[in-house]
Amino acid sequence: MTLRLLTAVSVLKPSVPNTVSSPPAASGDDAVVAVGEAPEHEPAGPPAPAGHTRLVDLLAEQLPESVMGPDLVLLTYARPEDSGFKTVASYLNLRTGGDAHSFALCGQDLGAPFSALRVADAYERTGQSSKSLLAVLDCAPTDAAERFDGAPADSGVLLAFDTSPGPGTVDTVVSVGSTELAARLAKLVPDSGRLLVVLGPGVDPGAVPAQGADPHTCSEGYATGVWSALAQHWTQWQSTYPVVVLCATEPDSGTSHLLVLRAAAE
Amino acid sequence: MITLEAVESFFPDRTVTVEERAAELGLNPAQTHMFRRIHGLDRMRHDPDLSLRDLVLPAAKRILKRIDPRSVRYLIYCHALHGGRSVGPRTAQDIKRALGLEKATTFALTQQNCAIALSAIDVAGALLRADGDPEARALVVTGDKPRHRAAQLVMNTCVVGDGSASALVAWNGSGTAVRSFVTRTRGEFSDGMMSSPALIRAESEMRPRLMLEVMSEAADRADCTLDDIQVVIAPNPNTTLWQDTIKDEALRGKFFFENIPRYSHCLASDVLINYATLGEEKRFEPDRPAMFVAIGVGMTFSAMVFTPSSNTGGPRS
Numbered sequence: 001m002t003l004r005l006l007t008a009v010s011v012l013k014p015s016v017p018n019t020v021s022s023p024p025a026a027s028g029d030d031a032v033v034a035v036g037e038a039p040e041h042e043p044a045g046p047p048a049p050a051g052h053t054r055l056v057d058l059l060a061e062q063l064p065e066s067v068m069g070p071d072l073v074l075l076t077y078a079r080p081e082d083s084g085f086k087t088v089a090s091y092l093n094l095r096t097g098g099d100a101h102s103f104a105l106c107g108q109d110l111g112a113p114f115s116a117l118r119v120a121d122a123y124e125r126t127g128q129s130s131k132s133l134l135a136v137l138d139c140a141p142t143d144a145a146e147r148f149d150g151a152p153a154d155s156g157v158l159l160a161f162d163t164s165p166g167p168g169t170v171d172t173v174v175s176v177g178s179t180e181l182a183a184r185l186a187k188l189v190p191d192s193g194r195l196l197v198v199l200g201p202g203v204d205p206g207a208v209p210a211q212g213a214d215p216h217t218c219s220e221g222y223a224t225g226v227w228s229a230l231a232q233h234w235t236q237w238q239s240t241y242p243v244v245v246l247c248a249t250e251p252d253s254g255t256s257h258l259l260v261l262r263a264a265a266e
Numbered sequence: 267m268i269t270l271e272a273v274e275s276f277f278p279d280r281t282v283t284v285e286e287r288a289a290e291l292g293l294n295p296a297q298t299h300m301f302r303r304i305h306g307l308d309r310m311r312h313d314p315d316l317s318l319r320d321l322v323l324p325a326a327k328r329i330l331k332r333i334d335p336r337s338v339r340y341l342i343y344c345h346a347l348h349g350g351r352s353v354g355p356r357t358a359q360d361i362k363r364a365l366g367l368e369k370a371t372t373f374a375l376t377q378q379n380c381a382i383a384l385s386a387i388d389v390a391g392a393l394l395r396a397d398g399d400p401e402a403r404a405l406v407v408t409g410d411k412p413r414h415r416a417a418q419l420v421m422n423t424c425v426v427g428d429g430s431a432s433a434l435v436a437w438n439g440s441g442t443a444v445r446s447f448v449t450r451t452r453g454e455f456s457d458g459m460m461s462s463p464a465l466i467r468a469e470s471e472m473r474p475r476l477m478l479e480v481m482s483e484a485a486d487r488a489d490c491t492l493d494d495i496q497v498v499i500a501p502n503p504n505t506t507l508w509q510d511t512i513k514d515e516a517l518r519g520k521f522f523f524e525n526i527p528r529y530s531h532c533l534a535s536d537v538l539i540n541y542a543t544l545g546e547e548k549r550f551e552p553d554r555p556a557m558f559v560a561i562g563v564g565m566t567f568s569a570m571v572f573t574p575s576s577n578t579g580g581p582r583s
Contacts, residue, residue, distance in 0.1 A: 079350065080350035080353070080355060081349060081350060082350045084347055085349070085457070085459070085460045086457055087379065087458055087562075087563070087564030087565075088458055089377035089453050090452070090453040090565065091453050091456040092376065092453075093451050093453045094454055094456065098454075100451070101385070101449050102378075102451050102566075103378050103385050104348065105373055105374070105376055106374050106376065107359065108372065109355070111373070115373045118371075121396065122389075122395070123392050126392050126395050126396055128392060237334065252356070252359070263320065
């Protein structure tokens with residue numbers, strides 16, 4: 001693989017909630033109202049979750065100009081928005097250049113960003129893409145604003161990849177069963193330097209090798225946890241660890257998803 | 267290259283006329299008349315008691331009966347409607363379990379609306395090619411079941427029917443060869459049906475030019491011309507959309523429209539449904555290029571040139 005992480009930006013708990021994109025259940029679900037009509041809703045009650053569109057706006061504003069103009073834009077989420085009025089993948093495409101092949105990949109809980117990265121890698125290896133963007137979005141459930149029990153907050157991460165040389169190459173994206181995780185991680189401990197294992201929701205900390213590896217446990221963000229940590233700490237990690245592994249485990253199936261990044265030269 | 271090894275469609279038994287369905291949707295006589303006389307609808311399948319699962323599974327199961335299910339490395343469920351009230355976050359995984367494909371990497375693709383099936387074929391092919399296992403297959407499953415009137419009656423110009431389709435994708439298999447794929451997204455229209463009237467007008471004005479550009483580029487990449495194309499397989503929203511989009515009568519004459527009065531618009535499944543119909547009726551000329559086209563609200567334009575093989579459209583096993 002020659003796909004390489006160029007940069008990543010993140011947003012957590014945006015301060016100004018967006019109340020535009022969530023019509024109430026009574027007005028129907030997706031898509032479609034007559035031309036010129038408005039959806040039958042008014043913003044009311046507690047602040048609504050930010051919505052994917054606002055997360056995309058906040059993320060796109062942070063992107064450096066150098067990563068604009070991708071040829072592939074992938075939007076992922078574990079939880080869909082209630083309303084499907086806006087095609088947010090197309091909007092992200094527009095915000096970042098407008099010439100990409102874009103779509104959303106979902107329906108896989110925490111595994112969706114990992115599968116999206118497999119798609120980006122496959123497109124790179126088959127010559128269909130050399131510059132891609134991956135958005136990982138997570139909107140809190142609609143009742144989150146009324147809860148005080150640590151309910152998940154809105155969060156998002158935008159990662160830019162290309163094929164230039166340097167640290168951050170995507171070595172492997174793989175899914176393994178719960179019984180295979182520890183053995184798989186053990187094989188990733190480098191000969192020199194240490195392995196960093198970024199632990200997302202549901203990952204058994206006991207799977208981290210006792211020798212030659214350090215864990216980093218993500219405390220915030222459900223679907224975005226490991227990706228937010230990557231965005232926040234990548235600059236430090238790439239100069240400290242030769243190998244960085246992002247790991248998240250689906251609660252229903254127990255399947256663990258791993259992204260192996262080669263950081264600095266070993 | 268990407269090959270389509272099998273394509274199957276499914277419809278519930280209950281057939282309704284456009285007048286019967288219009289009455290269920292509360293349309294007035296003038297609106298009902300418009301659908302039959304202007305938009306070219308006649309009848310469709312619609313079963314209000316049918317679940318999304320029961321809609322999408324039969325076509326996929328028919329394909330799996332022909333092959334070793336263990337060869338399916340990827341299961342891709344693609345759907346046009348992308349709000350959580352239509353398709354839940356676990357739907358793709360539920361389909362995987364129902365099909366007994368526990369070992370297949372499974373996810374959903376969406377947010378190209380009715381154009382998503384063509385991207386799903388392309389994604390499946392890229393994954394298989396990158397993996398390099400010639401025996402591996404990807405199963406693309408399509409189907410939508412809108413539960414609310416707003417998604418059953420699109421823009422007052424389409425009445426959504428019940429229908430689904432699945433496709434078995436290989437890399438370098440013996441089936442229909444995919445020779446090119448071109449897609450363009452215009453994100454300024456990402457508000458879709460919620461766009462302002464001015465934006466909707468702009469989209470209408472832009473649509474014929476962009477669709478023709480995408481079709482021409484797909485033909486060019488496949489080393490053929492639009493004149494060489496034996497048939498164009500498009501979604502079935504109505505006849506007027508295509509009259510407005512494809513201005514060239516000779517080119518429009520290549521479009522397969524016979525399923526518009528037969529099944530109406532089945533959202534993301536239309537192109538595969540139409541392919542299955544032509545295959546079942548043995549209407550493909552082997553080794554002569556044909557083309558899928560799709561327009562997805564939001565706004566995506568895609569075209570894919572393929573060459574049916576002598577295996578395409580054989581009798582159902």
